[in-house]
Amino acid sequence: MNHSKNKIPLLIPVENQVRELDPKLLLACIAARRGFTSVIGSHREIDLRITSFPRSIYLSKSMTASNLRMFDIMRKTGHEIVTWDEEALVHLPPDTYYSRRLSPVALQYISHLFAWGEDNAELWRRYPALPQGVPIHVTGNPRSDMLRPELLPFYDRQAEKLRQTHGNFILVNTNFNHVNAFFPAQNLFQPVKNPGEKPQFGKAAVGMGRNYAEGLRDHKQAIFEAFQQMIPKLEKAFPSYSVVVRPHPTENQQVYRKIAVRCSRVHVTNEGNVVPWLLAAKALIHNGCTTGVEAYMMRVPAVSYRPQINEDYDLGFYRLPNLVSHQCFDFEQLRDILEKILNKQLRAADGDERNTLVDGYLTARDGPLACERIVSVLDKMATERMVRPAPPLKDRIAGRSLALGRRLVVNIRKYVSRKHAPPEFHHISIEEMKKRISYFQKILGDDTPITVTQIFKHVFRISAA
Numbered sequence: 001m002n003h004s005k006n007k008i009p010l011l012i013p014v015e016n017q018v019r020e021l022d023p024k025l026l027l028a029c030i031a032a033r034r035g036f037t038s039v040i041g042s043h044r045e046i047d048l049r050i051t052s053f054p055r056s057i058y059l060s061k062s063m064t065a066s067n068l069r070m071f072d073i074m075r076k077t078g079h080e081i082v083t084w085d086e087e088a089l090v091h092l093p094p095d096t097y098y099s100r101r102l103s104p105v106a107l108q109y110i111s112h113l114f115a116w117g118e119d120n121a122e123l124w125r126r127y128p129a130l131p132q133g134v135p136i137h138v139t140g141n142p143r144s145d146m147l148r149p150e151l152l153p154f155y156d157r158q159a160e161k162l163r164q165t166h167g168n169f170i171l172v173n174t175n176f177n178h179v180n181a182f183f184p185a186q187n188l189f190q191p192v193k194n195p196g197e198k199p200q201f202g203k204a205a206v207g208m209g210r211n212y213a214e215g216l217r218d219h220k221q222a223i224f225e226a227f228q229q230m231i232p233k234l235e236k237a238f239p240s241y242s243v244v245v246r247p248h249p250t251e252n253q254q255v256y257r258k259i260a261v262r263c264s265r266v267h268v269t270n271e272g273n274v275v276p277w278l279l280a281a282k283a284l285i286h287n288g289c290t291t292g293v294e295a296y297m298m299r300v301p302a303v304s305y306r307p308q309i310n311e312d313y314d315l316g317f318y319r320l321p322n323l324v325s326h327q328c329f330d331f332e333q334l335r336d337i338l339e340k341i342l343n344k345q346l347r348a349a350d351g352d353e354r355n356t357l358v359d360g361y362l363t364a365r366d367g368p369l370a371c372e373r374i375v376s377v378l379d380k381m382a383t384e385r386m387v388r389p390a391p392p393l394k395d396r397i398a399g400r401s402l403a404l405g406r407r408l409v410v411n412i413r414k415y416v417s418r419k420h421a422p423p424e425f426h427h428i429s430i431e432e433m434k435k436r437i438s439y440f441q442k443i444l445g446d447d448t449p450i451t452v453t454q455i456f457k458h459v460f461r462i463s464a465a
Contacts, residue, residue, distance in 0.1 A: 007035050008382045009056040011079070013043035016249075017425050018273050020061075022154065022436065023142035027059075027371045028462045029440045033448045034375050036382070041459030042425035049456060051077060051400050055390065057378060061086040063106040071109040073402045078391050080381070084114040084141055089361060090290045092208075092317050094123060100207030104129035112381060114374055116141050117361045139373035140364030146275060147297040148365070153443055158272065159279035166267065169242040170338065171281035172231060173274070173291040174256070176224040177248040178204045179217060186250060188217045215312065222308040223287050228259060230305065230331060234285075235263050237335050238342070246270050246277060283341045285334070286325070288318025296324040296358065297365070299348045301341040303327070305334055320361055324354050425458045433460055 010031055014020045028038035039046065039053060046053075047070055058074055060067065060083035074081055091097045107129065113136045115121035121138045124130060145151055181187045181204070188208075189199035205213040235243050242265040245256045253268055260266040274291055275298070278284060284295045284302040295302035304325040306314060314322055326341075326349050328334040340346035364370035434452050441450065449465035 007037070008080070009054060010036050010038040010378065011046055011053060011056045011058040012038050012040040013046045013059070013061075014041060014425065015043040015061065017428075018249075019143070021428075022273065023146050023371075024059075025433070025436055025462075026145060026151070026369075026440055027142045027374065029437055029444070029446070029450065030369070030371045031375050031378070032450050032462055032464045033446060034379055035464065036375070036378070037461060037463035039455070039459060039461050041456070044425070045456055045458050049459070050074060050079070053079075055079060057082060057381065059083070060110075063102060063110060064100075065103045065106065067106045068103065069402070071106055075109050076391060076402070077400065080111050081109050082112040082114065082378070082381070083110055084116070085120070088120045088123065089116045089141070090288075090293065090318065090320055091120075091123065093212075094126060096208050096212060097123065098127055102127055102129070107131055107134070110134055112137060112377060114139050114141070114377070115363070116144070117359075117363045119361045137373070137377050138363050139377065140362060140370030142371050142374070144297065144362055144364065145369045145371055147294055148369070151369075151443060152275070152279065152298065154439060155273070155276040155279055158276035162276055162280035166242050166244060166280070168240065168282055169244045169267075169280070170234065170238065171277055171284045172227070172234070172243060172245045173284060173286045173289050174224075174227060174245065174251060175248045175286070175289045176220055176227070177250045179220045179224055180251050180255065182250055182252045188213050188220075215310065216317075219308060219310045219313050223306075226307040227287070227305070228255060230285075230307075230334070231256070231259050231266060232263055233331055234334075234338075235265050238338065241265070241282065241342070242267060244269065244277070244281070246274070283338055284325075285338075286321065288314065288321050290321060292321030292325045293358070293361075296348060296354070297362070301326070301346065301348045303334060303337055303341075307331070320357070323357060325349055427458070430454045430460065437462070 012024050012028055014024055024040060028040050031038050050073060055078035057080045060081055062085055063083050071081055085101055087101055092100065108131055113124060113134060115124065115136055115138045117140065118138055121136045124136055146154065177186070178188045184191050185202050186204060187202040188205045190202045192199050201213065231243060231245060245266060245268045247253050247256055247268065247270050249270055256268045260268050274294065278295055278298055278300045281300065284291060284300055285305050286292045286302065287305055292302045292304060302325040304322045304327045306322070306327055306329050309329065326337050328337055337346065359365070364373060430452060437450055437452060441447070451463055451465045453461040455461050
């Protein structure tokens, strides 16, 4: 029976479309089954049109100082805010994580927190400024649902296209955005104007101590240079395989493209979601990259290439992805391990110790999906929320005024700069949304009729028919 008319709607903003849309669409499908109407689409557009929606539950993915203005507007206009942290799976040491990812003021607006796993939940519990009484639900995350065996067929067709295009290939995932960002100001340190000057912090170092940031810069720079040497060697060592280099989305790809020009079977791209690339690849090479965890979950052979060692970072910040992968410390080791993988003598890294480690970081590896666990919390929350009074009229008026002011500022900035911010949400048709939902329904064995309506350019409403 559909009770969606009585339930408070869900607002599900999508910031990184490639990474977030599919798992959040899965969440919307499962929510529809439970009687929720969801509004899903461009994060920017949903935020700019926040006063167009009835009182809703807003699913955020962060709680930093940059969220404060929107959180204040949403609270004043009657929306409830729940959140997980997209960056809390592979995270910095606690003190640095707290200063970068948690705002004591932003947390005051949060009703419920959803943790990836027990490690994430414990990280939050130890935060000195965590408001008393904010429930932490250890549910897992929609992104990890997409890595479960029953959901992987969602990407089969995309993976097959990649195999047809690239043949047999080794995937190299890089994450050197701390030292090779597309915009230099996004690095750990900004470029110096004059020799001998002390470099200023870049965006990536916000919240870090200087010693930690300098050490991380030196470590990442050394590994970055080693990867540049490794890629052409890899092509030469495995003549029957292509090498696909997939840089971090905010990295400058130029250095890799220069390498590819000198090679015949090296390709550089970061198009699409990483999951079909992992399905299509024969092996993954990385260093401290979240993709290493994704590969482990999917049982794709992954190698952490560690030619430069600093355990403070390798087994601190990057502990999880490094420990769940085969580890190599020079190119000869890497070549030998890859030969065994490609000859099917070695599979994905496994063992009880690794399994126990991952269980501590990721809940919902089996049993109910993370999306189902999250929706169960939202279901209970929606029942309680319905009896709460609306905010006072003066707050609602203030919230609408703030929202209008914010929208005007955003539009003026676009006009003055004569250029738009980079598109975070590329066009997707309603037909494509329906196709993806239909495929989810088929995989889940769910025959709930679902209606999809396009309500703004990049925003859709999803509910049970």
